[in-house]
Amino acid sequence: MENEKTNEQGNSLDKKEIVKSKTEAGLNSETEKEPIEKTKSEEVVSPEKEVTTLQTNTDIKFVNDVFEKTKNEIQKVIVGNDELIQLILAGMFTGGHILLEGVPGVAKTLMAKLIAQCMQIDFKRIQFTPDLMPSDLIGVNVFNLQKSEFIFKKGPVFSNLVLIDEINRSPAKTQAALFEAMEEKQITVDGTTYPLNPPFFVIATQNPIEQEGTYKLPEAQLDRFLFKLKVNYPSLENEVDILERFKNDFSNDHSSSVNGIINSKEIQKCNDIIEKIHIKSELIKYIAIIVNETRNNGSLFLGASPRASMAIMKTAKAVASLKGRDFVTPDDIQTVCFPVLNHRIILSPEKEMEGTTVDLVIKEIIKKIDVPR
Numbered sequence: 428m429e430n431e432k433t434n435e436q437g438n439s440l441d442k443k444e445i446v447k448s449k450t451e452a453g454l455n456s457e458t459e460k461e462p463i464e465k466t467k468s469e470e471v472v473s474p475e476k477e478v479t480t481l482q483t484n485t486d487i488k489f490v491n492d493v494f495e496k497t498k499n500e501i502q503k504v505i506v507g508n509d510e511l512i513q514l515i516l517a518g519m520f521t522g523g524h525i526l527l528e529g530v531p532g533v534a535k536t537l538m539a540k541l542i543a544q545c546m547q548i549d550f551k552r553i554q555f556t557p558d559l560m561p562s563d564l565i566g567v568n569v570f571n572l573q574k575s576e577f578i579f580k581k582g583p584v585f586s587n588l589v590l591i592d593e594i595n596r597s598p599a600k601t602q603a604a605l606f607e608a609m610e611e612k613q614i615t616v617d618g619t620t621y622p623l624n625p626p627f628f629v630i631a632t633q634n635p636i637e638q639e640g641t642y643k644l645p646e647a648q649l650d651r652f653l654f655k656l657k658v659n660y661p662s663l664e665n666e667v668d669i670l671e672r673f674k675n676d677f678s679n680d681h682s683s684s685v686n687g688i689i690n691s692k693e694i695q696k697c698n699d700i701i702e703k704i705h706i707k708s709e710l711i712k713y714i715a716i717i718v719n720e721t722r723n724n725g726s727l728f729l730g731a732s733p734r735a736s737m738a739i740m741k742t743a744k745a746v747a748s749l750k751g752r753d754f755v756t757p758d759d760i761q762t763v764c765f766p767v768l769n770h771r772i773i774l775s776p777e778k779e780m781e782g783t784t785v786d787l788v789i790k791e792i793i794k795k796i797d798v799p800r
Contacts, residue, residue: 522628530660718733718739
């Protein structure tokens with residue numbers, strides 16, 4: 428009997444040990460599964476990266492669509508000028524101001540009006556004349572007899588897009604009234620500062636041929652403009668298209684068919700997207716070398732400032748995004764070098780007498796600098 432009890436106790440102990448070992452085995456198996464589950468959770472992160480990339484591609488597509496739609500709307504009236512429209516938008520989406528230079532009749536003023544029409548923003552046109560005063564631009568304090576106090580009456584510069592027609596027709600004091608507005612986006616009158624509502628852009632036009640009764644813009648004024656874009660004559664094919672388009676539309680009714688594409692908030696969105704465009708360190712150095720070369724070139728009397736370097740970098744990003752890319756290439760930089768630099772550098776007297784042009788010097792500088800790979 429005692430032997431039987433001993434055997435039963437031994438069997439029960441064996442069973443408990445078996446259960447205990449199974450339990451420990453189960454716990455060990457669960458602990459071994461934990462790293463596998465963590466690995467799976469880590470693998471889930473990769474789709475989030477894909478979502479971020481997808482969001483970036485969506486943003487780039489948004490900017491590219493704005494360009495394509497704006498170009499299509501403007502070309503309901505103006506024939507061609509794809510690159511001109513692209514550069515104007517690149518300048519505006521980076522917060523810059525544009526100087527359009529061309530002979531009369533090449534649609535400089537019309538281009539600015541259509542841009543404003545596409546952007547659904549406030550637009551003012553100012554015709555510069557020799558007798559125009561600074562107060563005619565920025566505004567003036569007027570005495571109110573009823574309230575016995577001065578009230579500031581805002582000038583036409585308080586707008587989103589300001590078109591200054593023939594900017595070189597007014598004297599230097601009137602031109603200088605734009606300095607603060609263009610650089611600091613504000614106006615100061617009698618010690619009181621009035622901020623300008625964003626977005627704020629200036630598009631100015633000037634005639635390079637007629638010099639009688641004009642006042643040449645000083646270098647400090649020219650440097651405030653991000654781009655100086657030259658509006659050339661249309662090609663023969665484009666001129667035929669212009670005549671065909673307007674042969675039954677003498678009053679230019681086509682302009683009324685231009686639709687709004689983008690509002691002020693979406694303009695700011697484009698600006699934010701362009702800021703995030705990737706540019707490699709090699710390309711940043713490439714920009715610096717180009718600008719530095721203008722300061723050490725025997726053909727030039729005056730080179731470009733660091734403001735020019737910043738302008739090239741910003742607008743190269745803008746051009747890349749308008750073309751549907753999220754990265755900058757050397758071609759983008761070379762494209763914007765001409766409109767950024769052509770009004771910021773001055774030829775030496777010898778080269779000017781030889782008939783050398785600024786564009787030719789810029790082309791030679793770009794050609795002799797190695798392009799990053």
